[in-house]
Amino acid sequence: MAKKSKKTTKRSGKASGLGGWRLFHTVLVVLGVLILIVAAIGLYEPLQKWLAPAPPPLQVAPIPRAEARPPAAKVLRAEIEHELERWGVPRAGLRSLPEGTPGYQVAADYPGQARCSDLAVRLSALSPVVRVERDVENGRVMVYWRERTLFQLHFLPPKPSRPGKVRVAIIVDDLGRDLAVAERLLAIKAALTFSILPGEAHAHEVAVRAHRRGREVLIHLPMEPEGFPEVNPGADALLVAQNLQDVRIRYNSYRQRVPYAVGGNNHMGSRYTADRAAMQRILELLHEDGLFFIDSRTTPNSVAMDEARALGLAVAGRDLFLDNEADVAKITAQINKLAKLAQRRGQAIGICHPHPETVTALARVVPQLRRHGIEIVAVSALLEGSGGR
Structure with a gap:
């Protein structure tokens, strides 16, 4: 009996051991199923997105380029009004032009090139193809988009000058190369202004002769152009990169080569004239010597007159080039245009060069100007705000 009982005990122990393993196995299966269920739930949405068909590409309307259309009229008008306020022109000084003509009649004197350049910079932020042009003869500033007129500013007509006070200054540039040409110009009985390039062979002699014959002498200051060095102003030119000491050395050499210069x-x-720091350097030296500056306006971006005013330096700007085309008839027409401008404004400044055609035109036209009451004066008589020297 005892042996049987021992066998029974062994079997029951074996059974309980098998039952434990089965329970453990069941728990593992259940946990595995639960894990699979949780994983399936987590992967359902990504799988659904992955298996779903791709959506059609987003259709984005092309953004029009800034220059594809003109700026909005209201925005353009507001920017122009803000710039006019900066010039000291109040809103009360603006009157709309007749219906159909976008623009203002402005109760102010005609602006200089520097102010028009500031307006152009402001409006270029609206569209890079907006441009500002001066119509000096008609007292207008025009705003264009491509070839379309967007806006006009009509300024007050100049006060009529007193009889005998219509004055014109004519500067002859690039002198000093040819003594014979200088003599032909000195033979013209008019106060032409002689602007002499200091690097030319006869610069000193032309300055001496001009001074002895009562003509005003200027230094034709060679300055760095756009396109330098391919466009060459001369071996001793003033360059933007030069410091004050470099500029002083060159300026002093100009003074020695062109005696009697007053400006x-x-x-x-x-x-160079579009660079504020560069212009400050040369204008300071002119100011130290009591000389004035005439802006030839070879770029609409010139800051020369603004910087001269800031220094308290006497200054003026060129109104017309007279001989862009070396043709006697066309030069004559430009001189007459300068005279009409002077009759409107009381004074005007022209610049020309010692071409044979120019000398011929001047010799013919200057006597006619005098007969019409227009006085040819040295340019120092027309300096801004000076009333002459």
Whole structure:
């Protein structure tokens, strides 16, 4: 009996051991199923997105380029009004032009080139193809988009000058190369202004002869142009990269080569006159010597007159080039245009060069100007705000 009982005990122990393993196995299966269920739930949405068909590509309307259309009229008008306020023109000084003509009649004097350049920079932020042009003869500033007129500013007509007070200054640039040409110009009985390039062979002699014959002498200051060095203003030109000491050395050499100079104007200089720091350097030296500056306006971006005013330096700007085309008839027409401008404004400044055609035109036209009450004066008589020297 005892042996049987021992066998029974062994079997029951074996059974309980098998039952434990089965329970453990069941628990593992259940946990595995639960894990699979949780994983399936987590992967359902990503799988659904992965298996779903791709959506059609988003259709984005092309953004029009800034220059594809003109700026909105209201925005353009507001920017122009803000710029006019900066010039000191209040809203009360603006009157709309007749219906159909976008623009203002402005109760202010006609602006200089520097102010128009500031307006152009402001409006270029609206569209890079907006441009500002001066119509000096008609007293207008025009705003264009491509070839379309967007806006006009009509300024007050100048006060009529007193009889005998219509004055014109004519500067002859690039002198000093040819003594014979200088003599032909000195033979014209008029107060032409002689602007002499300091690097020319006969610069000193032309300055001496002009002074002895009562003509005003300027230094034709060679300055760095756009396109330098391919466009060359001369071996001793003023360059934007030069410091004050470099500029002083060159300026002093100009003074020695061109005696009797009372002022200067720029030869080329489209880059130099647009650089504020560069212009400050040369204008300070002119100011130290009591000389004035005439801006030849070889670029619409010139800051020369603004910087001269800031220094308290006497200054003026060129109104017309007279001989862009070396043709006697066309030069004559430009001189007459300068005279009409002077009759409207009381004074005007023209610049020309010692071409044979120019000398011929001047010799013919200057006597006629005098007969019409227009006085040819040295340019120092027309300096801004000076009333002459």
